[in-house]
Amino acid sequence: MELDQRLRNVAVIGAAGKMGSGIALLLALEMAWRALEDPGTTYVLNLIDMADAPLQGLQRYLMEQARKEGEKQVNRLRKVFRDRADLVENGEMVQAFVDEVMVHTRTGKALALAKDSTLVFEAAFEREEVKFEIYNELAVLCPRSAWFFTNTSSIPLHVLADHCNIQGRLIGYHFYNPPAVQKLLEVIAPEGCDPDLVRDAYVLAKILRKTTVPANDIAGFIGNGHFMRDGLHCIREMEHLAQDYGFVQAVYMVEKVSRDWLLRPMGMFQLIDYVGIDVFQLILRVMDKYLQDGLHSDLIDHMLDLGVRGGQTSSGAQKDGFLRYEKGRPAGIFDPSTREYAPLSEAAVKDMDDRLGPHPDPALSWKALSRDPGKDQKLREYFRKLKTMDSLGAGMARAHFFDSRDVALDLVGQGVAQRPEDVNDVLTLGFFHLYGPINDYLD
Amino acid sequence: MKRMPKPVYLAAGAYTVSLGTGRPEFSPKRPRPGLDATIREAGRLALAQIADPAAIDECVIGNFMAARFNRQGHLGSLMVNVHPALEFKPALRVEGACASGGLALASGIKSILSGMADVVLVMGVEVQNTVKAIYCADFLAGAGWYEGERKDGHAYFFPGRFSERAGAYGARIGMERAREGCAHWFLNAIENARLNPAAQEHTNRAGDLLALGRTAPNPRTFTEHLNLFDCSKVSDGAAAILVASEAGLHRLGLARKDAVEVAGLGHAAANLTTPPPDLAEMTTSKLAAGNALKMAGIGIGDVGVAEVHDCFTVTGLLLAEALGMAAPGEGADAIAAGITRRDGRWPTNTGGGLIGYGHPTGATGVRMAVDLWRQLTGRAVGYQVEVRKEHGLLVNMGGNDKTVVSLALRR
Numbered sequence: 001m002e003l004d005q006r007l008r009n010v011a012v013i014g015a016a017g018k019m020g021s022g023i024a025l026l027l028a029l030e031m032a033w034r035a036l037e038d039p040g041t042t043y044v045l046n047l048i049d050m051a052d053a054p055l056q057g058l059q060r061y062l063m064e065q066a067r068k069e070g071e072k073q074v075n076r077l078r079k080v081f082r083d084r085a086d087l088v089e090n091g092e093m094v095q096a097f098v099d100e101v102m103v104h105t106r107t108g109k110a111l112a113l114a115k116d117s118t119l120v121f122e123a124a125f126e127r128e129e130v131k132f133e134i135y136n137e138l139a140v141l142c143p144r145s146a147w148f149f150t151n152t153s154s155i156p157l158h159v160l161a162d163h164c165n166i167q168g169r170l171i172g173y174h175f176y177n178p179p180a181v182q183k184l185l186e187v188i189a190p191e192g193c194d195p196d197l198v199r200d201a202y203v204l205a206k207i208l209r210k211t212t213v214p215a216n217d218i219a220g221f222i223g224n225g226h227f228m229r230d231g232l233h234c235i236r237e238m239e240h241l242a243q244d245y246g247f248v249q250a251v252y253m254v255e256k257v258s259r260d261w262l263l264r265p266m267g268m269f270q271l272i273d274y275v276g277i278d279v280f281q282l283i284l285r286v287m288d289k290y291l292q293d294g295l296h297s298d299l300i301d302h303m304l305d306l307g308v309r310g311g312q313t314s315s316g317a318q319k320d321g322f323l324r325y326e327k328g329r330p331a332g333i334f335d336p337s338t339r340e341y342a343p344l345s346e347a348a349v350k351d352m353d354d355r356l357g358p359h360p361d362p363a364l365s366w367k368a369l370s371r372d373p374g375k376d377q378k379l380r381e382y383f384r385k386l387k388t389m390d391s392l393g394a395g396m397a398r399a400h401f402f403d404s405r406d407v408a409l410d411l412v413g414q415g416v417a418q419r420p421e422d423v424n425d426v427l428t429l430g431f432f433h434l435y436g437p438i439n440d441y442l443d
Numbered sequence: 444m445k446r447m448p449k450p451v452y453l454a455a456g457a458y459t460v461s462l463g464t465g466r467p468e469f470s471p472k473r474p475r476p477g478l479d480a481t482i483r484e485a486g487r488l489a490l491a492q493i494a495d496p497a498a499i500d501e502c503v504i505g506n507f508m509a510a511r512f513n514r515q516g517h518l519g520s521l522m523v524n525v526h527p528a529l530e531f532k533p534a535l536r537v538e539g540a541c542a543s544g545g546l547a548l549a550s551g552i553k554s555i556l557s558g559m560a561d562v563v564l565v566m567g568v569e570v571q572n573t574v575k576a577i578y579c580a581d582f583l584a585g586a587g588w589y590e591g592e593r594k595d596g597h598a599y600f601f602p603g604r605f606s607e608r609a610g611a612y613g614a615r616i617g618m619e620r621a622r623e624g625c626a627h628w629f630l631n632a633i634e635n636a637r638l639n640p641a642a643q644e645h646t647n648r649a650g651d652l653l654a655l656g657r658t659a660p661n662p663r664t665f666t667e668h669l670n671l672f673d674c675s676k677v678s679d680g681a682a683a684i685l686v687a688s689e690a691g692l693h694r695l696g697l698a699r700k701d702a703v704e705v706a707g708l709g710h711a712a713a714n715l716t717t718p719p720p721d722l723a724e725m726t727t728s729k730l731a732a733g734n735a736l737k738m739a740g741i742g743i744g745d746v747g748v749a750e751v752h753d754c755f756t757v758t759g760l761l762l763a764e765a766l767g768m769a770a771p772g773e774g775a776d777a778i779a780a781g782i783t784r785r786d787g788r789w790p791t792n793t794g795g796g797l798i799g800y801g802h803p804t805g806a807t808g809v810r811m812a813v814d815l816w817r818q819l820t821g822r823a824v825g826y827q828v829e830v831r832k833e834h835g836l837l838v839n840m841g842g843n844d845k846t847v848v849s850l851a852l853r854r
Contacts, residue, residue, distance in 0.1 A: 071577050074598040088594050089581040 001118060001145050003200045007031070008043055011114035013122040013134055015047035015107075016054035018312065019151050020123035022179030024058065024105075025065050026208050027121070032066070032101040036080045043104045046113040055107045065180065066101035070094035115141045121173065123151040126282045131155060135164035147197050149173040153224050154286040157190035157217045168194045171201050174221060175210075176430040177275075184429040185210035190217040213425050218416045219290035222426045224283050225416050226437070227271075228295055229407040231280065233400060234258055234268035235297050245355070248333045248342045251322060252352050254396070255330070260359060261397035263366050263382070265432045270330060273321030276311030277303050308334055357391025369434055379434065383441035401442055408437035446738060447705060451555045452692050453548075453852065454702035456813030457488030458682035461643040461801025463572055465676065471572065475679065478513040478570045479524060485681035485806075486525030486566060493685060494696030496526045500560035502534035505547030505567035506805035507841075511582045512573050522566060529564070539712075540586030541754065542841030543567060544682065544808025545848025549710050551686035561691035567806035568681035579677050583804070586842040588715045597666060601754070602674055604843050606666035609757040611722035613668060616772045624775025625756035626656030628798070629672050631784055632753065635792060636799025638826035643676055643801035656756070673756040678801035682809035684816065703819045706741070706834065707851035709734030715845050725758070725840070729765035731847035732838050739834065739851035743767040746851075747832030748818045749783070749791040750811035752840040753798050759783075759791075762838055790828040793818055808839035808848060819854040830854070 010027055014020040024047050031043040049055050070077055070093065077093040087093050106113060111134065114120055120138060124130050131152065138148065148170045150160065161170045172188025185205050189198045205212045215221040220228060234254050241250035255267035272280050281300045288295040303309075303322070310321025318325045324332035324341040332341035361382055369375045383401075386394055408423040417423045424436020435441070459481055462469050469475070476484070482504070490496045504522045509515045518536035523529045539546040544567030551563035571579055577598065584593050584600035597603020613621035630652045636642035649655055658670040665671060687695060692702055709731035713719075720726055736742060743766055751766070753759035760774040768789050769777035777783075783791035794800050794814045797807060815835035817823040837850040 071575060074577055078598055082595075085594070088589070089584070090577050090598050091581050094577070 003203055006118040006147065006200070007034070007204075008041060009046075009117045010044070010119045011046040011048060011117035011121070013048050013111065013114070013120065013138075014124035014151075016049035016051075016058040017123055017125075018177060019175055019179055020049065020121075021058050021061055022177070022181075023121050023123055023151065023175060025062055025180045028062055028101050028105055029066065029069055030207060031104045032097065035104065036097075036100055044116070045105045046117055047105055047107045048109065048111060048113050049107075050109060052109070055109070059102070059105070059107060062101060062105065063098055066098045067094060069101075070097035073097075111137050111141060114138060117142060118146050119149065120146055121149045121151065123175075126152065126154060126279060126286070128155055128159070128286065131160055132163050135160060135166055135170075139164050139166050147171070147194075147200075149201070151175055154220050154283040156219050156290055157188055158192075159290070161190060161192075168192050169197065171197055172215070172217070172221065173201065174215075174223065176223070182430065183209070183211045184426060185212050186215050186221055186223055186426065186430075187212050188215050188217050188221055211425070211429055213422045213429075214418055215422070216415050216418070218414065220283065220287040220416070222411055222417050222423055223430055224287065225411050226404070226407050226423065226427060227275075227431070228280070228284055228287055230404055231268055231272055232284075232295065232297055233403045233407075235299055237396060237399070239299065245352075247337065248335050249348075249352055251333045252344070252349070253356055253393075255323070256353070256356065257393055257396045258400060260365065261386070261393055262400060263364065263369060263379070263434050265366050265370075269322035271431075273310035273318065273323055273325075274312070276309060277321050278309050278311065302336060303334070306336060306339060356393030356396075357389070360385045360389060360394070366434060370432075375434060380441060387442050398442060404437040405439070412438075446740065447707070448556055450689055451552050451705040452687050452689070452699075452702035453705060453812055453816050454685050454687065454692065454697050455489050455492035455695065456682070456684035456809075456816045457485055457492070458641060458806065458810045458813050459485050459488075459680045460641045461803060462679040463643050463676050463801060465643045465647060467646055469572075475570075475572065478509060478515055478568065479521060481570055481679060481681045482518075482522060482566065482568050483525050485568070485683040486522070486564065489564070489566075489683035489685060490526055492697075495694075496528040498691070498694040499529060499532060499562045499564045499685075500691075501551070501554050501562075502529055502532055502564045502566070503547045503550045503554075504534070504536050504565075504805075505538070505543035505545070505808060506536055507538060507540055507543045507569055508582045508585060508804070509568070509570070511585070512569070512571050512579075518568070522564075525564070525566075538805075539846040539848075540841030541752065541802070541804045541807060542839045542846040542848050543805040544810065544812075545837070545839030545841075545850075546710075546808070546846070548684075548686065548808055548812055548850065549708060549848050552705055552708055555686055555688050555691070561688045562695060563686040564683065565686050565809060565812075566681060566683040567803075567809035569803035569805040569807075570679040571677045571803065572679050576677055586845075591716055599666065601843070602666050602669055605755040605757060606660070606668040608719075608722045608761065609668035609673075609755070612757060612761065612775075615723045616775060618668075620775045621757070621760070622657065624760045624778045625669075625673055626653050627779040627781075628753065628756040628759040628783075629656035631778075632756075632792060632796050632798035635785065635826060636795030639794040639800060640825060642795040642799050643678055644795060644799045669755060669757070675754050675797035675802035678803040680801060680803035680806050680810070682806045682813050684809055684812050701820060703816050703835070704853040705850060706853040707735035707737065707739030707849075709736075709738065709849035710847070712846045713844065715842065719844055723761065724771070725761045725765040725844045727844045728752075728762055728838055728840055728847045728849070732766050732836065732849040735836065735849035735851040739853065741834055741851060743789075743836075745832050746789060746834050746836045747830040748793065748815060748828065748835045749789050750815050750835070750837045751791055751796070752807070752811075752838055753792060753796045754802060754840070756798065758840070759796070759798075762840075763791075766836065766838065785828050790818075790830070793823060793828050794826050808837070811837045811839055812850065812852075815850075815852050819852060
């Protein structure tokens, strides 16, 4: 069966979630354009999740995003609708496009909705037993020709395929959040995967305008393989500092160094909050189960015991986690001893900044460098300076830098990534780092 | 050509900030003043300059598309909200696309000439930032021929139409020359706007304006022959001015030196359903401006300051030719040589014009009259130029050179 034919009936499981909704949007837009530019074919997108309210939220999200797509692509729409006498103004055409996107979608709570689907995307909660249950049912429900694309970011594919008897028909398609915007797509083809599926997975990625990076079928793959270990490094560093400075101060310092001194878009604790502390724990557990590599954090468990979870609201707003957020910006740090958020007073911030020592180049920031065509040279000069500095902050930054590089090199050495460039691509494209971890900046 | 049968004066003009992208106080996500408040602000700024608002006999307001932008018709009655003294006075709204403001002026002038009124409050308004630019383009396309043009037109209808003019002009004189003229028009507009605190581009701090103006047009993202810098922006604003007879000026407590005299009025409308006879010429504008000059008994050489309808940079070039500031085909070079700069022979659009001040469509004609009145009476605080002749010339255009109002004003 050709990919074009498969795309006529597609299902997304977990469609109302953070990742599922983005995948649903990409597919809904693709179907709408196909239907408009090559009429005569019926397209169906089955969107499945567990409750009505999030599914209704998903429909609203799709309508809103379809409108934005129509507005951006209005010239294309004017060509598509050139023979529709009833559509004259941009506004009429944009609305017609929104209608077209929605007309192909069907929502429901039962997996049975996917019974005719020949492409199934799964973005369910990152828990093995949940995915086992889904695939066991889909294996029976869907046609034998159906292919399955899982968005798992940690569970080994062969485990899922073997457990659910869908060997050869399952491939890893790890989108990054938000899937509609992020260019990176990690593709994990497990052993025994149908070569046609692998080929079409890459063709589809191109259709969806994604940049693919292949990863091997080892728990955590490249993205979480690096992120989890990077996160654990920061937690260990923080716990070490906390002995001298206190928990809140230590979180501040590690956050500051991992963001401002390593020139990253956000600090490690903000990133863990963004992903969700609960999701961070789930991924650690899966990876530890299969790798037995000591991937565990008592602090993460403790935060969840205290009900501190991070993550995002359905509207995309950041929930409080290690940090408290005001208008999306960190404004306080959680103190487990008081179970309250400590505000960041100017005096306290100054005190902690003084302890870290002067930043190597206060004029440089992730934001400033991210659009700077001379970025590479400036990064070299920056790290050359960092290399020679003698301060607490400089020492922490160097330690983090080298740990990140070692983790990245191990991912290549252990065969998770096929090439060093693939790790660098994942970190720059998926995590928006200015530079890949495998580099010679501090040599 | 008839002369003005009796003196008619303009005085006590004012306009609001042109609100839109570029203004630091503007954000599409924040609440904005809205239509009524914008009208009231301009109206009250004008009325604050006269002795008694009760002296006003009639009101007229120019507006293009409030019915779609703001879902509000009946603006004549809304205009009465400017001041209690206007209650029960005759008030009407006139429409002629982007020349609505000019038509409001023409209407006020004719009321004075008819003897039915001695003082007319003339206003113009448009509040456009209620919708995204892509829908704004739909509303503004109403200035074209909907049945015959819209379906096959560009998504951004008028940039598409004037891109065709830019293409035709470039084909005639050489594309590089035409683009260079456009870039210089943009430079002048922004430099002037930086001096005008109410201009939308007042805080524009871009370094190399000429380089921006020279940005190559990209048909994939916009139009074939115009870049975004060639276009006036989406704007919210209103303008007001008093039109008065000699007796009216006296009733307003204003002296002759506070006013400018309307020496000539040209008004022409071309058939909306037929294409322009020559894309590289502003035929209707040429006719209307010629009539205004003839009525005033002057030529372009007697004009010391001008306000022209530069909805796009290329329109500025073509209007310079239409008014006789440059020979046909020489407009681009003449602009690049500086004839319309502040120190040039015809200082033009001294407060920024449509590109620099902004283009709240229905308000533009009245705003132009206010800027000419300020320049000719020495009131253009911050952007005053030396006006070396006694006359100013205004050309306010609607649609693709379809409705044009031109005024020749005397100091």
